[in-house]
Amino acid sequence: MLLHIGIDDTDSAAHGMCTTYIGALLIKRLAKVGEVEEAKLVRLNPNIKYKTRGNAAVALAVRTKKVEEAKRIAKRAVEEFAVFDDANTNPGIVFYEGKPPKEFNEFYHRALHSVVEIDEAERLLKAYGAEYVKYKLGRGIVGALAAIGAELTQATYEYIAYRTRQRWGTPRNLDVDSVLKMDALTFPLTFNNFDYRERRMLIAPHTPCPVLFGIRGVSAQVVEEAAKMVLPGEEIALSVIYKTNQGTDAHLQEVSRVAEVEPFSSVILTGEVASVPRVIPGGHVFFQLRDAYGEEITCAAYEPTKQFRNVVRALIPGDRVKVYGGVDESKTINLEKLEVLKLKRERLANPRCERCGKRMESAGRDQGYRCRRCKTKAKEKVKEKLERSIEERLYSVPPIAMRHLSKPLVFCL
Ligand SMILES: [Zn+2]
Missing domain, CATH: 2.40.50.1010 (OB fold (Dihydrolipoamide Acetyltransferase, E2P))
Structure with missing residues (x-):
C-alpha cells in the first residue's frame, strides 16, 4: 500500500522549527515500517498573510504494509516538534491511501494561486474518505492536502542539512570559500547559492530553525554532489533531498x-x-x-x-x-x-532653432514653431531619438x- 502523508503549518517565525525538518525526521522514522518513495517540499501561495515564512508544506509517499503504524509515527513526530505555543501555528496532517484523485491536484493549484479556506480542504477530504488531523485551528490541512495533490510536472530539488538539537538558535558557521567553490563548480545546475552583489550567502537561513543549509538544483544527484563540497563547521544531524516546485514559476x-x-x-x-x-x-x-x-x-x-x-x-x-x-x-x-x-x-519634440540651437516655441494654434530670439520658423514637430x-x-x-x-x-x- 502506498500511503501519502501531508504535513503543514508546524513552524513558527519567532520560535524556529521547520516543517521540512519534521518531514526529514519522519523519513528516517518510517524506515521501520516501509520505504519512502517520494518526498515533496511544496511551496504554496506566497501572497497570503497568515503564511509562515516560506509557506512550505511537505508530503511523503511511503510504501508500507503497516499503514496504521505509519500514521501513528507521523502524528507522534508532529506532536513532538510542532510549535504549538505560537498562536499562528496551526498544524495539520492528511493521510491518503492509493493514488490521489485529480481533485487533489486541482486543490493544489487553488492553494498556489488563491486563498483557500480550511472548510474547503475538509469538504474534499471527507468526500474522499481521507483521514486527517487538525491541531488547534488545523489550518495546516490546507497545505498538507495541497502537497499530497501536487503533481510536480516541473520540479527542482533541494538538499537540506539539519543541525544537532543543541545548536538550534546559535550562529551558523559555514566555510564561505567552500560555498563559493561549490557555486562556481555547479551553477547553473544549482542556483541561488550566493548573491554576489549583496555579498550574501543564501544557502543558510538566519532564523533559529534547525536548517544548517539548503542547496537548490535541477536534479537530486546535482544537489547531493554539491552538498558534499560544502564544509559545514559543525555536525550534520540529518539530511534530506526533496523534490519541489521551487524555482519553477508555478505560482504565476x-x-x-x-x-x-x-x-x-x-x-x-x-x-x-x-x-x-x-x-x-x-x-x-x-x-x-x-x-x-x-x-x-x-x-x-x-x-x-x-x-x-x-x-x-x-x-x-x-x-x-x-x-x-x-x-x-x-x-x-x-x-x-x-x-x-x-x-x-523616439519621441516628438518641438524643433530646435538652426541658428542658436534653442528649442522653438509654439507660434500659436496651427502656426508652427518659432525661435523667440532669432525669429526662425518651422512647421512641424520633429522626431528625436531617445537614449x-x-x-x-x-x-x-x-x-x-x-x-x-x-x-x-x-x-x-
Ligand atoms: Zn534661435
Whole structure:
C-alpha cells in the first residue's frame, strides 16, 4: 500500500522549527515500517498573510504494509516538534491511501494561486474518505492536502542539512570559500547559492530553525554532489533531498487584462508603461501599467529588490513590457520579473532653432514653431531619438530578493 502523508503549518517565525525538518525526521522514522518513495517540499501561495515564512508544506509517499503504524509515527513526530505555543501555528496532517484523485491536484493549484479556506480542504477530504488531523485551528490541512495533490510536472530539488538539537538558535558557521567553490563548480545546475552583489550567502537561513543549509538544483544527484563540497563547521544531524516546485514559476498565471487580476494571486500581464516611474521615501519604485483595454494597474519594485529598481526607474511611458509578480490586497503587482518587450526609442519634440540651437516655441494654434530670439520658423514637430539605458530583455529581482517559487533568470533564457 502506498500511503501519502501531508504535513503543514508546524513552524513558527519567532520560535524556529521547520516543517521540512519534521518531514526529514519522519523519513528516517518510517524506515521501520516501509520505504519512502517520494518526498515533496511544496511551496504554496506566497501572497497570503497568515503564511509562515516560506509557506512550505511537505508530503511523503511511503510504501508500507503497516499503514496504521505509519500514521501513528507521523502524528507522534508532529506532536513532538510542532510549535504549538505560537498562536499562528496551526498544524495539520492528511493521510491518503492509493493514488490521489485529480481533485487533489486541482486543490493544489487553488492553494498556489488563491486563498483557500480550511472548510474547503475538509469538504474534499471527507468526500474522499481521507483521514486527517487538525491541531488547534488545523489550518495546516490546507497545505498538507495541497502537497499530497501536487503533481510536480516541473520540479527542482533541494538538499537540506539539519543541525544537532543543541545548536538550534546559535550562529551558523559555514566555510564561505567552500560555498563559493561549490557555486562556481555547479551553477547553473544549482542556483541561488550566493548573491554576489549583496555579498550574501543564501544557502543558510538566519532564523533559529534547525536548517544548517539548503542547496537548490535541477536534479537530486546535482544537489547531493554539491552538498558534499560544502564544509559545514559543525555536525550534520540529518539530511534530506526533496523534490519541489521551487524555482519553477508555478505560482504565476498569465492574465490577458487588468480586470482579471485578483488580489493574492500571482500574474503575468502585458501592457504599456503609462506613467513616469516614481520613487517614494524608502526607495520603493512605482509605475502604472495600461492594458489593451485602457485599464491601469500599479506595479511596484520595493526596496529589497535592490538594483532591479534601476531597471524599473529607467522605464518611460510608451514602453511595452510584460510584468511578473504577486498581487497584494490593493491590487498592486509586486514585481518579481520584468520583460522589456519594446522600448520607446523616439519621441516628438518641438524643433530646435538652426541658428542658436534653442528649442522653438509654439507660434500659436496651427502656426508652427518659432525661435523667440532669432525669429526662425518651422512647421512641424520633429522626431528625436531617445537614449535608453535598458535593453529589450527579461530582468529579474536579484537572488537575495527572489521568492522560493521564482524561476531563476538562467532557466528563462
Ligand atoms: Zn534661435
